[in-house]
Amino acid sequence: MAAAGVLHVVATPIGNLGDLSPRAAQVLGSVAAICAEDTRHTRQLLAQIGVSTPLLALHEHNEEALAPRLVERLRAGESLALVSDAGTPLVSDPGFRLVRAAREAGIRVSPVPGPCALVAALSVAGLPSDRFVFEGFAPAKAAARREWLAALAGEPRTLIFYESAHRIHAMLADAAAAFGGDRRAVVARELTKLFETVLDGTLDALVARVGSDADQRRGEFVVVVEGAGEDGAARLAEGRRVYALLAAELRPSLAAKLAAEITGAPRKALYGG
Incomplete structure (x- = not known):
C-alpha cells in the first residue's frame, strides 16, 4: 500500500505577488491538485507563476460533502494543497472541516506559512x-x-x-x-x-x-x-451592574445615561438605545 500523501495548507499573497514564498510556489506546482475557494481567482495566481496544477473548488457549500473524498485521495498517496482566495487559509475562510477530517484520518497536515492580513x-x-x-x-x-x-x-x-x-x-x-x-x-x-x-x-x-x-x-x-485594558473592563462591569440597578426603577435610556456618567463606561455598551 502506498504511503499516504500530505495536505499542505498554503498561504498566498493578499496583494503583492512578490510575497508568495519560493516554498509555496514549489508546493503548488508539485501536488496532485489544489483545493481552492474560488478556482477562477486561484487560476490567475497559478498562471502568473507558471503552474498548471489541477484545481478543485472547495467552499463553504461543498466542503463537508467533499472532505471524505479528498481524504481518500490523500490515503491513496496523493498530496494536495489547500488555498484560500488570499492570505492564510482558514482565517475567515473555509477549510477547517477538511483539515480536521485529514487529521482524524492520520494524514499529515503541513502548513506553508506566509501572508495574513x-x-x-x-x-x-x-x-x-x-x-x-x-x-x-x-x-x-x-x-x-x-x-x-x-x-x-x-x-x-x-x-x-x-x-x-x-x-x-x-x-x-x-x-x-x-x-x-x-x-x-x-x-x-x-x-x-x-x-x-x-x-x-x-x-x-x-x-x-x-x-x-x-x-x-x-x-x-x-x-x-x-x-479597553483591565481598567476599562472593570469600568464596563461596574457600569452594567449600576445600569441593572437603575433600570429596575428608570426607563432604560435614562438608566444607561446615568450609569455611564457614574462609572465612565460607554453608554452604548450598557443599553442599545
Whole structure:
C-alpha cells in the first residue's frame, strides 16, 4: 500500500505577488491538485507563476460533502494543497472541516506559512500586540452589529476585525458608539496593494476621515482597535451592574445615561438605545 500523501495548507499573497514564498510556489506546482475557494481567482495566481496544477473548488457549500473524498485521495498517496482566495487559509475562510477530517484520518497536515492580513495590519498598527483577539467580520445588519460590538466593549485585548467596503463607515461609527469615540484604532486598507493606506487616530476621527473621503471606502479593510485594558473592563462591569440597578426603577435610556456618567463606561455598551 502506498504511503499516504500530505495536505499542505498554503498561504498566498493578499496583494503583492512578490510575497508568495519560493516554498509555496514549489508546493503548488508539485501536488496532485489544489483545493481552492474560488478556482477562477486561484487560476490567475497559478498562471502568473507558471503552474498548471489541477484545481478543485472547495467552499463553504461543498466542503463537508467533499472532505471524505479528498481524504481518500490523500490515503491513496496523493498530496494536495489547500488555498484560500488570499492570505492564510482558514482565517475567515473555509477549510477547517477538511483539515480536521485529514487529521482524524492520520494524514499529515503541513502548513506553508506566509501572508495574513490580520497579522500584517497588527504589525503596522502601533497598538499593543502582546495580546489580541481576532473577531472576523462584524454582522451585516445594523442592529446585530451594534449588539455584537457592545458585547466587546470591555475586551481588554487589542481587537482585530475584517470589513467590506460598503460597510466600513457604518462599522466604524457603530464601534465609536460602542467603545467610545476616543478609543484609538487603525484602519488598514488594501494592504500590500498599489493603493495601500493605514490610517490611525481615535474612532471618532477615523469615522470622519473615512466618511469624507470616498477613496477610503474602497477595497478590503482590516480594523484594529485598542482594547479597553483591565481598567476599562472593570469600568464596563461596574457600569452594567449600576445600569441593572437603575433600570429596575428608570426607563432604560435614562438608566444607561446615568450609569455611564457614574462609572465612565460607554453608554452604548450598557443599553442599545
